[in-house]
Amino acid sequence: MPSPRPLPPSLPDSFTVPAALDAGVTPRRLRASDLEAPFRGVRARFETASVLGRAEAYAPLLRAGEHFSHATAIALAGGWIPARLEHALDVAAIRPVGRPRGDGIRGHETTLVPMAAVGGMPVAAPAVAWCQAATQLTLRELVIAGDSLLRRHDPVVRLGDLADTVVGWVARRGVVRLRAALELVRERTDSVRETELRLDAEARGIRGFTVNTTITDEAGRFVAFGDLAMPEFRVLLEYDGEQHRLDDAQYARDIRRLDALARLGWRVIRVHRGHTGAERDRVFDALREALVSRGWRP
Numbered sequence: 001m002p003s004p005r006p007l008p009p010s011l012p013d014s015f016t017v018p019a020a021l022d023a024g025v026t027p028r029r030l031r032a033s034d035l036e037a038p039f040r041g042v043r044a045r046f047e048t049a050s051v052l053g054r055a056e057a058y059a060p061l062l063r064a065g066e067h068f069s070h071a072t073a074i075a076l077a078g079g080w081i082p083a084r085l086e087h088a089l090d091v092a093a094i095r096p097v098g099r100p101r102g103d104g105i106r107g108h109e110t111t112l113v114p115m116a117a118v119g120g121m122p123v124a125a126p127a128v129a130w131c132q133a134a135t136q137l138t139l140r141e142l143v144i145a146g147d148s149l150l151r152r153h154d155p156v157v158r159l160g161d162l163a164d165t166v167v168g169w170v171a172r173r174g175v176v177r178l179r180a181a182l183e184l185v186r187e188r189t190d191s192v193r194e195t196e197l198r199l200d201a202e203a204r205g206i207r208g209f210t211v212n213t214t215i216t217d218e219a220g221r222f223v224a225f226g227d228l229a230m231p232e233f234r235v236l237l238e239y240d241g242e243q244h245r246l247d248d249a250q251y252a253r254d255i256r257r258l259d260a261l262a263r264l265g266w267r268v269i270r271v272h273r274g275h276t277g278a279e280r281d282r283v284f285d286a287l288r289e290a291l292v293s294r295g296w297r298p
Contacts, residue, residue: 051081188211226238
């Protein structure tokens with residue numbers, strides 16, 4: 001089968017059908033298999049399965065005053081959103097521009113908000129997007145999304161950014177949920193699983209963890225970062241991802257690290273993805289017993 005005819009170099013990687021026709025591209029060429037059609041009237045020369053890919057494909061359709069917002073803006077900033085919100089895009093129009101409509105998008109109307117840019121695309125600032133998403137996310141999901149923006153490595157925002165934006169969110173939808181989430185989010189997280197583990201423990205009345213705290217030995221030398229630590233009781237709750245089991249070098253480092261923590265009197269409770277249901281309950285029973293044995297009281 002012959003390769004499709006090259007497209008005019010004047011066309012970007014994502015373009016509207018009218019722009020292509022104006023550039024001399026035939027309707028038949030626009031139906032070729034090397035082009036995706038993620039939205040009506042749009043063609044893309046790249047994979048559009050991800051949120052970023054779909055946003056880049058939709059960008060030529062954005063009108064003046066429109067931008068990506070809500071959960072989509074969180075994802076474009078590098079934060080976590082639930083899978084159910086990944087396929088359709090949140091597109092907001094600044095009033096009086098009418099609400100965007102169309103297959104594959106969730107249209108919103110908004111006032112002028114602080115903006116950012118991702119790949120040259122207009123996107124609501126991350127702290128604003130987190131507040132907007134309070135109408136889409138459960139309290140637990142909002143906390144997980146907030147933690148992902150406050151992560152230890154390359155944080156997108158600081159806790160103060162979220163707090164300041166929530167203060168200005170008075171009388172808007174979702175403000176009560178935002179205030180509750182703000183009390184629960186934490187800086188310095190490393191993963192969604194870690195946040196879920198902390199929230200599960202807190203739901204069982206086990207609170208007071210420090211997140212990714214630095215643990216040192218008697219001479220002040222670094223020993224480990226503790227996922228969820230209660231230093232006063234020397235109890236550590238940790239989530240073990242797949243790399244801990246599949247990477248031999250990581251596994252060896254884990255053994256040395258656990259030995260060092262044991263010598264310092266730390267009790268480490270480890271959790272992995274297989275700990276669900278009754279098994280997960282038993283993990284938290286063990287955590288509670290370890291804490292109580294060292295003087296903790298609920």
